[in-house]
Amino acid sequence: MSGNVACTTATFGTDPNPRQTKKCAVGPVGSTTPTPTPTPTPTPAPQAAAEASTEAAPSTGWASRNGGTTGGKAAPSTAVYKVSSPSQLLAALKAQGDNPKIIKLYGTIDMAAADNGGPFKSTSDQALRSQIKVGSNSTLIGTGSDTRLVNGTISISGVQNVIVRNLTIVNPCDVSPVWDPNDGSSGNWNSEFDSVVISKSKNVWVDHNVFTDAPITDDTLPVANGKVKQCHDGALDVKNGSDYVTVSNNRFELHTKNNLIGSSDSTTSDAGHLTVTFNNNHFLNVSERAPRVRFGMVHIYNNYFEGSRSHKVYPHHYSIGVGYQAKIISQNNAFDIAGASTCTQVLNNPGSSSKTGAIVDTGSLINGAALDAANKCSFSSAVGWTVPYSVTPLSASAVQAAVLGNAGTGKLTVR
Template identity: 50%
Template sequence: MKHTSLTLLLLASLAGGALGAPSLPGGAREEAPLDGWAAQEGGTRGGLEAVPARVFTVATPAQLRAALADRNGAPRIVAVQGILDMSEGRPYTSTADQAERGEVRLRSNTTLIGLGPRAGFVNAHLMVSKVSQVIIRNLNFRNPCDVAPVWDPKDGREGNWNAEFDSISIVGATHVWVDHNSFTDAPFLDDRQPVENGKHKQCHDGTLDIRDGADFVTVSYNRFALHQKNMLIGASDKAVGDSGHLRVTLSNNLFEHIASRAPRVRFGQVHLFNNYHVGDRKHPVYKYEYGVGVARRARIVSQANAFDIAGARSCLDAVRSFRGRGADPQEGGVFTDSGSLLNGAPLGACGASGSPAWTVPYPFSPRPAEAVRAHVLATAGTGKLVERVAVAGCPTADFLFCDGFERTRAGDWERQAGSDAGLAAQPAGRRAEPGAAHDGHRARHGPGKTAEAGHARAGQRLRRDACALAASPRHPAVLPDRTPCRRAQLGRRRRRAAAWDRHRADPAAAHAGWRVEDAQARAARAPGRRPLRHAAPGDDALAAGGVSRWRKDHDRAAACVQRTERPRRAAGPGGGIELDDLRAGVPGVQPARIAPSLASQAFTAQAGDPAQHLAVSALASDGVSRLAFRATSSNPAVVEVTPAPGGITITPKAPGSAAIVLAGVHDPALQSTLTATVTAAFSAPAGGSTVAIAQAVQPAVGATAVPPDTPLRIRFDRAPRLAAAGSVRIFRAGDDALVDIVRLGEEVRAIGYPASRARATCA
């Protein structure tokens, strides 16, 4: 008998392929974001491209060592489950013993990531030495305690205890991203150590040190808490070879009761933005000494950081210069700041002020310092890893342009009458969306025109960012279904001085990059154009989810570029402008969103099918807090929808179509709409033969050690012909009870009854 096989994809990203093990978090296959040094010179991808055989889940030190043992440079992902005690319950007997057994040495092209909020290390020190392409995410570190610290009577006026071992040491390595980790001395704080030579026997060294020519490092969204000397960038004044290296970004980190070195910098070109420091100069254990240390040849650019330090009165209490008396001014460090706050007031002049003689080379958009505390407390540290929006300030890839005009009033924006489309700002300026005209004014609309940002009720301010899409019929924009665009424009016009500006993104050709141009005019002068950025076909900077940022007229502007494989035509109503979800929000913060877990906004089923659960991501603008939402069906006779934990339950009733609307409880204007199509009930073909499932699938039922992403093949006695809403049904032989349904386009993680699916086995 001739058989036809249908291949399905089992998504089981598990160590050894054993079904039932924890799956990888979404952040395991991410590269370093564009707003940091790690994205320069080719970017930092770690183990992003690891094949299934190079993905490991480890729960013991022995498994971790085995996963990292080989020196094969191929990408690997190592997911840590639970807390790994590298001492394995056997106390270290000496510094040498601790150095050998406690070390975790990472290889090139590695992503090390924690599974869930409680994964991490104790009695361990990670070494990232002379390697490249390393990512460390979502891990808890109890800072290692040296079992044999050494007393140095010449260290300081009274001598000091010196210890070895940092939680992470980045030594001569390049392209490293350290993100969403938590570091602390707790529960073994310094005051719990014995007192010798008149001082507590300090057993903690640094938390994260970056030295000896390390380069292209981003440290983001980490929580550093309860520690004395936190972070060195450049280990010694004598390490002159560090000049030209140590390019490091620190952003959105929490420094919580860190006494000093947050960070202390020598030689490096270091960018600090949107970090939050909280401390107390009278803390019982970790008295605040200073935050940022500016040492030999440091070149530090600081922007919109926030310091809440009890007892601090000026920048000199937060930023300390280590320039010695009589030192060559050229050898001293430089610290320049804009927009930072100390206890709610401008940071002010610092002792190491000056020009850093370098400029930040990458796109970034710092949020105001007033918003840093809330944002960092909500997002920094372990257990807060979420799918990263590609560009800060642009909520999803469906948004093409974000343009900041919060500094002007709605009355400064030209409004056109006599059109058939409008942009209306809702009360309090919280949201702007396509809507009816007010006072006879509407946005410009028609072939070759651009959307005018700023239709509002009288006296209302458009004081926050808004994002929109606009296109002409010849050059359509990216539509909600992510149809690619050939050319898109977002324009704005001010009444005053007849000033206007426009930005255009134009792909040179299919498969090519984008060219971003800025056109400006003042009064009667002709527009002058200048290309701002061109991405060649191989340039990742403006690839899908990329961003190009520039400044114009002292306002921020961002082009959030989505490159697609093959442009095709798509026109809006009447061949004019298409607007996709125009919103307002805090600059640099993604808007709240409701996103069903579907490849497209379409749901298909057959009448009488069992109810299906659909996961829904409903998140506030901090990317963490859950939003309450309602779900309704426009035609309950065709499809019913009810709330369920983590999403909704959809029950197909009868053939037909319906719209399923998900709307926020507190903000009904925040919506996501699905199109539900229900076709006729499933009917088994006549004349088919019955094949035992054990004989019809490969791999076999009950197989173990199946590699991740192994195709599951089901053999049929005749070729199946499936319509768009067709499906494959699996029935129980004894009573014809329905076991499971496999639909076209679905990602199938397991096949079987619900109980057996919970065990992740195939039946």
């Protein structure tokens, strides 16, 4: 204020401190300009995490090739669904066919629930009602940290451009395993139904999921003919000429025969196909096939393998299976396997010795020591291809912390 200023409540509008004595002083304006109070630097508002349901496969895997993998990113708002039951899930898939769609799952979706006809009555009934057939241009993604898919098989067959993320997938249990007396030296129980099957398909990204036998682990199964009546088959298989597949940031746990790339030695049509990347996955107490490869050009890097050769339920047999005409490039993987000490205990040809493949490994560690596959395993190194995308793997010594902090569900933002 300037001029004649009366020191009254009327002048200042209100009395901020009633019934207390105040002083009012009027004086000349000083000749020095006071130093202004510094304006505080504003704190940037936190950036919202990216919406995971519209993310495309990263450039660091095979799924980025052939035009990339975007799933349902192009879906209009009318083709974005939230589902919590088998009937809703199947209806959403059917409604859009091969058109772009995003299907957000929540809660527990049990394909043997009353909503889908109740418990399976036979293997043929299970084959019919457990199938979740995914069309092209689809994203299936869980919300939150524990969206569960139970008693189901995600079938990605003869399609292109599919993404599966952030789901806890309980490996299906065959209701009627079949005894085969000619399987192995003393017979075995064989079962159908994998958790995810990728067949005759291109551009598929499987990311940030959990695959597990729990709660029906093998120690809960009956014994018949002297063998555990095995009801589980594979967790995730890629076969029949599929290409451009990335499997990343998943946790595979408590399972025996985990990942089969190429279904048989006789499927020679797979030659030149089965281009698959496995990166930043956690294989926890997985006995074998992590993965087992036939024919495929498979890139395996920065995965963390954790287990024990004396585990009571899922003893470690081997991790990477170098099968018939496999062409594997392995980089900077970390194998922490109690009881293992040499390359042959983690890299193995589980099939005929006359039908083996090739593998090149650089930078991998077994229990903290160099794997040294070139000198301590006897596989050919003539893989005949180079990685077609740019990637700078972490050192193997950093893999454990990185994978344990990021693999599995609950790491993505899905609104």
